[in-house]
Amino acid sequence: VLLQAIFTWSVPFMDAVEWSIELIGGQVSSVLNEGVFRDFVIDALFGGIGSFLVFVPQIFFLTFIVGLLEDSGYLARAAVICHKPLKQFGLSGKSFIPLLTGHACAIPAIYASRTIASPKRRLLTILAVPLMGCSARLPVYALLIAAFIPANSYFGGFIGLQGIVFFLLYFAGIFVALLVTSILSRTIYKHKNDTPFILELPAYRIPHWRPLLKRSLNSCRQFITKAGFVIFNVTVIVWVLGYFPHGSGQLESSWLANLGHIIEPVMQPLGLDWKYGVAILSSFLAREVFVGTLGTLFGIEGAEENVAGLAEKIQSSGLSVGAGVSLLIFYAIALQCVSTLALIRKELRSTKLAIVLFLSYGLLAYVLAWLAYQVI
Incomplete structure (x- = not known):
């Protein structure tokens, strides 16, 4: 209920x-x-x-x-x-x-x-x-699973591989959460x-x-x-970065895109290029923004409603399955939500702890994504 x-x-x-x-x-x-x-x-x-x-x-x-x-x-x-x-x-x-x-x-x-x-x-x-696994992750999962995970089915079509991957992503989040709290309760917060x-x-x-x-x-x-x-303040800041210097509809040449090019060397070990760096940066506002941003960069109108078309575009871009899986793992772990981060800061009354949490989960997500890319 x-x-x-x-x-x-x-x-x-x-x-x-x-x-x-x-x-x-x-x-x-x-x-x-x-x-x-x-x-x-x-x-x-x-x-x-x-x-x-x-x-x-x-x-x-x-x-x-x-x-x-x-x-x-x-x-x-x-x-x-x-x-x-x-x-x-x-x-x-x-x-x-x-x-x-x-x-x-x-x-x-x-x-x-x-x-x-x-x-x-x-x-x-x-x-x-x-x-x-919050609902904001669903559009990202749906897009990347459709693009990289084959639609294989088992037991007469009753169980599908894509559904199994969905389950594993949710399970991974729960597993890591319990692992983190278990370690912290016995170390840093033991006393x-x-x-x-x-x-x-x-x-x-x-x-x-x-x-x-x-x-x-x-x-x-x-x-x-x-x-x-x-x-509200963070939303306005991200808008400014995505708008200037060339105005609306020019996201690929904005300051945000420039940041994407700057962090492209960080994305390359995961098998990703600057477009995915921009999508990750823009989705800091909300994870589901990832789909719309990629749609804009790949020239797909109404990407939120045309997920299949965007998935086909991603497939044809030459991105490997390992890179797709690494991106899925990154979004399963990383704290890509400014609303959540702002509320954590307010509830815990600590800007420092909120920043440490953001960086820690981001680093953990990156390392796990890199390991997945190397293995796959």
Whole structure:
């Protein structure tokens, strides 16, 4: 129910937010002259606002349903059941809901970690959440699997190779997350202050909707005023890098593309060229941007809807299977989401830790991707 709420039920409301921003943006665009200022207002300002407002419905549904489960007495029982196995990896029974929610989106999952009383286990849970296979990874997985993994099937077509690869990518994220928390809980955070897992099982009861609604709205307000500010600023910065010096529609000659050429030597050990470097840089805003950026660079209109056409273009570009697999592994591990990074900084109140986490997961993703490319 929780995943359905975050991944399905919230979609109409998220679409409504996007539609409203597009409608207002269209009205504003109609009264502005063509040029840099209009592009900045529509793409940077409205795009920046939309980049965090679109998450508000998910935050609301998450906090409302988690509050419903908590006030009804169910969440306490689920935490008790999951505590023993998760404790072996330095986590808590209350980590189960954030880790599960992380497979839809890391933003509400990190918010869900607030129910964990132990500072140590909450910290480790937050560090594990970005490794869960969130929905933003799906477009990237779908494109790269279609481009590099044969559509072989087994057992009369019941099981397909592409589906197996999908599963392995999700499993890899969970495995690495538990490995990371297990190591950190026994080394760096071994002596960090912790609180024992003491949980009184409340009686089952029917929750009152008024405090649930108030709590959910308060969480949305905090997200908008704190994490939203950081997300907006980074969105504008990335837009500037992708727009200048030649204007809209010239991404391949922008400052962002120049950065892609600069980091091309870093991409080459993975079998990738500058185009994939640009796509990786642009997807720092959101992983799903990777598909649209590659579509622009390969000259495919509407790449998000024409995944098959873009996959064929990638296949004909001469990129090897090993390079494709290395890219899949990189996206399975790397923290390529500015919204998540901004929220981690806010929740942990540490810019340093957020930067270290970003660099550590990026380096780990790069090393594993390089190993995969060398083997395959």
